[in-house]
Amino acid sequence: xxxxxxxxxxxxxxxxxxxxxxxxxxxxxxxxxxxxxxxxxxxxxxxxxxxxxxxxxxxxxxxxxxxxxxxxxxxxxxxxxxxxxxxxxxxxxxxxxxxxxxxxxxxxxxxxxxxxxxxxxxxxxxxxxxxxxxxxxxxxxxxxxxxxxxxxxxxxxxxxxxxxxxxxxxxxxxxxxxxxxxxxxxxxxxxxxxxxxxxxxxxxxxxxxxxxxxxxxxxxxxxxxxxxxxxxxxxxxxxxxxxxxxxxxxxxxxxxxxxxxxxxxxxxxxxxxxxxxxxxxxxxxxxxxxxxxxxxxxxxxxxxxxxxxxxxxxxxxxxxxxxxxxxxxxxxxxxxxxxxxxxxxxxxxxxxxxxxxxxxxxxxxxxxxxxxxxxxxxxxxxxxxxxxxxxxxxxxxxxxxxxxxxxxxxxxxxxxxxxxxxxxxxxxxxxxxxxxxxxxxxxxxxxxxxxxxxxxxxxx
Amino acid sequence: xxxxxxxxxxxxxxxxxxxxxxxxxxxxxxxxxxxxxxxxxxxxxxxxxxx
Numbered sequence: 001x002x003x004x005x006x007x008x009x010x011x012x013x014x015x016x017x018x019x020x021x022x023x024x025x026x027x028x029x030x031x032x033x034x035x036x037x038x039x040x041x042x043x044x045x046x047x048x049x050x051x052x053x054x055x056x057x058x059x060x061x062x063x064x065x066x067x068x069x070x071x072x073x074x075x076x077x078x079x080x081x082x083x084x085x086x087x088x089x090x091x092x093x094x095x096x097x098x099x100x101x102x103x104x105x106x107x108x109x110x111x112x113x114x115x116x117x118x119x120x121x122x123x124x125x126x127x128x129x130x131x132x133x134x135x136x137x138x139x140x141x142x143x144x145x146x147x148x149x150x151x152x153x154x155x156x157x158x159x160x161x162x163x164x165x166x167x168x169x170x171x172x173x174x175x176x177x178x179x180x181x182x183x184x185x186x187x188x189x190x191x192x193x194x195x196x197x198x199x200x201x202x203x204x205x206x207x208x209x210x211x212x213x214x215x216x217x218x219x220x221x222x223x224x225x226x227x228x229x230x231x232x233x234x235x236x237x238x239x240x241x242x243x244x245x246x247x248x249x250x251x252x253x254x255x256x257x258x259x260x261x262x263x264x265x266x267x268x269x270x271x272x273x274x275x276x277x278x279x280x281x282x283x284x285x286x287x288x289x290x291x292x293x294x295x296x297x298x299x300x301x302x303x304x305x306x307x308x309x310x311x312x313x314x315x316x317x318x319x320x321x322x323x324x325x326x327x328x329x330x331x332x333x334x335x336x337x338x339x340x341x342x343x344x345x346x347x348x349x350x351x352x353x354x355x356x357x358x359x360x361x362x363x364x365x366x367x368x369x370x371x372x373x374x375x376x377x378x379x380x381x382x383x384x385x386x387x388x389x390x391x392x393x394x395x396x397x398x399x400x401x402x403x404x405x406x407x408x409x410x411x412x413x414x415x416x417x418x419x420x421x422x423x424x425x426x427x428x429x430x431x432x433x434x435x436x437x438x439x440x441x442x443x444x445x446x447x448x449x450x451x452x453x454x455x456x457x458x459x460x
Numbered sequence: 461x462x463x464x465x466x467x468x469x470x471x472x473x474x475x476x477x478x479x480x481x482x483x484x485x486x487x488x489x490x491x492x493x494x495x496x497x498x499x500x501x502x503x504x505x506x507x508x509x510x511x
Contacts, residue, residue, distance in 0.1 A: 210508065368477035368504060403473055 006035035007043055007171055016042035018240035022248070023278045024262050025232050026125045034167055037128040044132045044173050045238050046139055061140040061238050062088065068242035069249075069260040070234065074108060074192075074227030075308070075336040077259070077324045080234065083224060086214045088141040090222035102144030104218040105176070106199070107134045109228040110149045110183035110190035113306045114450040115338045118264035118276045119228050123150065123157060126232060127164055131174070133231025136238050138176045141224050146178040148228070149195050152185055185452065187307070187362035191410050192225040193217075194364075205364040206410035227336070229264055250282030250323050259323055263337050267292040269448055270299055270343035279322060286318030289341065298344040301426055303449070305335030307355055308415025310422030311348060314341070331422050342448055349385035349430050350443035352423035356381045358451035359416045370413045373404035381420055386443055389435040397424070462496040462505060470496060470505075477504055 001009065010016070019027075032040060066081030091103035107130060111119035123130060134146045148165075150158055158180045168174045181199065183189050189204035192213055198204040199218045217223025226234075237245050249260035263281050265288060268274040272293025279288055285302065289295065299314040304322075310332030312320065320326055324334040342348060360374035380397035383389065401421050404413035424431065433440065447456075463472045468489060469481045478500070485493045485507070497505040 208506070368475055368502065369473060372475040372477070373473075403479070407477070407479070 001035055001039070003033075003035035003038070003167070003171060006038045007173075010038050010043045016040070016239065018236070018244050022262060022280065024236060024248075025122060025129065025229070025264065025278055026276075031125050032128065034128060034164070034171070034173070041129075041132075041236075042239055044135055044235075046136070046175065061136055061234070064237055064242050065234060068237050068245040070230065070237060070245065071259050071324075072227055073229035073233070073263060073337065075113070075306070077334065080226065080230055083214060083226070084137065084141050087222045087224040090214055091142045094222060102221065103141050104221045104223040105134055105138045105141065105143045105146040106195060106213075106218060106223060106225045107146065107148045107228050107231050108190060108192065108195055108225055110151050110195065111336070112151065112183075112185060112187050112190040113336050113338060114187075114452055115266060115268050115306055115340055116336050117266045118337055120151065120154065120157070121276045122228055122232060122264065123161065127161060128168075129232040129235045130228045131161075131164065131168060131178070132235035132238075133226075133228075133233075134178060135168075135174050135176070136235060137224060137226065137231060141222075143176055143224070146174075146176050147181050147199060147218070148178060149181050149183045149190070151190075152182045154182070158182060186364075187359065188364050188410055188412055193410070195225065196223060203364075205366060206412075208409045229337075233261060248280040250321060250326075259325070263322075263334075265322065265337040265339055267339045267341075269303075269341035270296045271341050272296045281323045282321045282326065284318060285312075285320050285322055285339065288322060288339065289318070295341055295343070299341050300344045300346070301342045301348055303332075303340040303342065304338070305333030306338035307359060307419055307449075308411060309333040309335045309338065310418060311342075311352075311426040312422075313426055331425065333418075340449065345442060346445060346448050347385065347430065347440055347442040348423060348427035349381070349434065350439075351447055351449050352420060352427070353378065353382040353385040354447045354454070354456070355449050355451060356416060356420055358454040359412065359419075361454060363412060364410070367408040367413075369404050369407035373400055373407075373413060374416055376400055377404065377416065377420060381423070384431060384434065386439050388438050389431055394424075394431070462500055465496040465499060466492050469493065477502075480505070 062081055062084045070080040071077045087103050109119045109123050138146050161180050165178050184204050191206045193207040194204045196217045197207050213223040213225050246260040248262050262278050264276055264278050266276050301311050301314050302317045303311050304327050312332050327333050356378040360378040363370045377400040383393045401417045405417045406414050462478050463470045471479045473479050497507050
């Protein structure tokens with residue numbers, strides 16, 4: 001069936017069936033082109049679309065997102081409905097500014113977390129869900145333009161997405177002009193204000209807040225920045241409703257205010273089947289590792305939440321629920337949905353020193369405590385890992401952890417501090433062993449944790 | 461420099477950057493706080509409304 005035919009047919013068809021259970025976001029098989037996408041999910045349920053055939057349509061998408069308990073999937077986990085409501089209100093209040101009416105929607109798919117692959121997978125396998133989400137969010141917050149950020153070096157993907165946007169324009173499935181933007185690869189470049197800074201013609205570096213993007217962002221307009229996965233969920237909530245969304249989650253139909261729904265988690269490290277998995281939030285860590293085929297060699301620990309997350313010893317971690325609340329309660333985090341299994345054959349202190357060095361090098365160079373504090377911290381951890389840890393070095397490291405936290409324009413210093421602090425807790429036995437016998441042989445193996453562009457020579 | 465202007469609320473880290481007390485600025489210290497913010501050569505300080 002042609003795309004035009006599919007849209008016509010879907011307009012008179014009965015209700016499209018919501019995905020039963022999982023997966024919700026990434027259908028099996030090849031990515032759907034626009035006609036197939038509309039046949040499968042129904043047309044984009046814009047407010048002004050004729051509500052024929054009893055098809056569910058969220059008359060107020062913002063209220064539905066609030067009721068659904070959808071939270072951001074980019075790492076910060078901020079309630080999406082609330083963010084949308086704030087941007088919409090600011091947009092109504094602000095009127096036109098410098099001839100620019102309306103607000104702006106930015107779909108953030110730049111994914112600078114090295115161990116995360118979910119956003120590029122989503123953009124490759126289910127791009128129309130993301131684009132639906134941009135269009136629906138734009139309508140809900142009164143946006144007059146949209147942007148979709150992708151990580152640099154994905155020219156083919158950027159071209160495909162641009163072509164899809166063009167096709168959707170022909171069938172009025174976008175409602176606003178949407179431009180694809182490539183974001184450079186630095187760790188902090190995909191932070192919300194860094195993306196906006198780049199859109200405004202500046203460097204891709206985090207900006208000081210206030211003002212926050214919802215007050216003044218792209219082109220001075222109130223701007224809604226959402227991770228691409230969050231927008232894909234929104235596109236399904238708009239069609240199938242908040243109750244459907246909340247049927248999966250930490251408990252079925254969790255209480256109001258509790259996070260809910262499904263999430264994409266990238267599992268890597270010493271597992272048999274590394275990859276991106278969609279889970280119901282609240283699933284225990286052990287169950288996900290089992291779905292990924294279990295450990296590929298004797299496991300030692302897991303890193304939950306990426307490089308702003310935390311280390312957990314392996315066996316106690318298995319029962320921890322995969323949710324932000326569950327992981328924060330044990331000193332880790334969900335972050336952008338990243339889980340890495342560390343094998344026994346690696347040294348947790350060396351891996352931490354390696355990544356602390358990488359993160360120090362990723363500083364945007366704007367804030368003294370970060371520019372000075374992170375290299376000093378990385379140096380201390382390197383001493384603990386590769387030298388003979390003594391009390392003084394350990395104490396200096398602890399002092400630095402307190403000194404750098406929450407003193408920058410972005411969370412690079414706090415996130416690094418939290419990650420390093422968790423390593424001193426989880427690898428305390430290693431630290432003791434290193435201080436009596438010196439560094440273990442495992443410090444010399446190739447690192448498990450990815451750090452693009454970073455080299456060992458910088459460290460030792 | 462700022463730590464000298466407002467020692468009640470600002471200490472200095474090993475690299476000379478301000479460490480700011482978490483509590484809101486008492487009313488009587490607001491004028492001094494404004495001077496400290498204006499005097500900072502690296503724009504490391506910001507006076508914000510506690511709302």
